[in-house]
Amino acid sequence: MEQIGRFAPSPSGRMHLGNVFSAMLAWLSIRSCGGKLVLRIEDLDPDRCRREYADQLKRDLEWLGLTWDEEQTPQSLRSEAYHEMFSRLEEKRLVYPCYCSRVELHAASAPHASDGTPLYAGTCRNLTDAQRAAKTKTPCWRVAVPDEDVSFTDGLQGAYTQNLARGCGDFIIRRADGVYAYQLAVVTDDAQAGVTQVVRGSDLLSSTPRQIWLQRQLGFPEPSYYHVPLLVAPDGRRLSKREKDLDMGALRRRYTPEQLLGMLAHACGLLSHSESVRAGELAGEFSWQMVQKENIVITNP
Incomplete structure (x- = not known):
């Protein structure tokens, strides 16, 4: 069976x-087993995502030598596919409209997950048809999750279990403005691209059980998951696009592609010291057993 991986950046x-670190590991993992890499532009949010960012993103990947074999249709053009999956869940009576305001959702009295994230209290789950008809607010749509544990073994982080009711609650799959939410979109896209291997940041580890649950409801196969460590500043802050000195514009002025890949490969344990290296050279020796699990502190990139 051919292995298919993906890199799915958001052009915001x-x-x-x-982002480069995650892209490098996704590329190395799939190339090391002779598989195929799919590039997917995750541009669901029309307010934040721009075409010029997507074009620049591709140029940066090509500069790094992290090429892809095919490109999936961008998410902004796949509403029909998401609607079909939404309808399947609707037929199974798993979705319902939610009229709650942001203030209600984030009230101090609202239930919270163990990490402090607000959980939806299920306020609108069992409204009657008459109660719904009386509402004037345009609703978002949530999927009703069971009080059930979902477990999987991550290829890097190991065994992980989450109770859906207590860990994520009924989550949104379509926003009030009609835009389909990330959780439904990513599950649909991975299935339709035949993805067998998902490599992404460990900040998405807690999203995986709900995605596995969605895959099971929709009859999709479950890919293997590898959640890679985050790059953080010395004070523990996760590096983000706001850190302009760490974006590809600044990095391309300071490093060659080989220097940048070598630095990241050394930081995660693939190389014993930082040296210039091409992506293809790293792929031949790549093993997940060499990659560290813990977040990586970046002091002076």
Whole structure:
């Protein structure tokens, strides 16, 4: 069976060092097993995503030598596919409209997950048809999750279990403005691209159980997951696109592609010291057993 990986960036700004790190590991993982890499532009949010950012993102990946074999249709053009999956969930009576305001959702009295994230209290789950008809606010749509544990073994982080009711609650799959939400879109896209291997940042580890649950409801196969460490500043802050000195514009002025890849490969344990190296050279020796699990502190890139 051919292995298919993907790199799925959001074009909301210039790629930064953390994006490059995830892209490098996704590329190395799939190339090391002779598989195929799909590039997907995750541009669901029309307010933040721009075409010029997507074009620049591709140029930066090509500069790094992290090429792809095919490109999936951008998410902004795939509403029909998401609607079909939404309808399947609707037929199974798993979705319902939610009229709650942002203030209600984030009230101090609202339930919270163990990490402090607000959980939806299920306020609108069991409204009657009459109660819904009386509402004037345009609703978002949520999927009703069971009080059920979902477990999987991450290829890097190891065993992970989450109770859906207590860990994520009923989550949004379509916003009030009609835009389909990330969780439904990514599950649909991965299935339709035949993705067998998902490599992404460990900040998305807690999203995986709900995505696996969606895959099971929709009859999709479950890919393997590898959640890679985040790059953080010395004070523990996650590097982001706001750190302009770490975006690809600044990095390309300071490094060659080989220097940048060598620095990141050394930081995660693939090389014993930082040296200039091409992506293809790293792929031949790549093993997930060499990659560290813990977040990586970047002091002076």
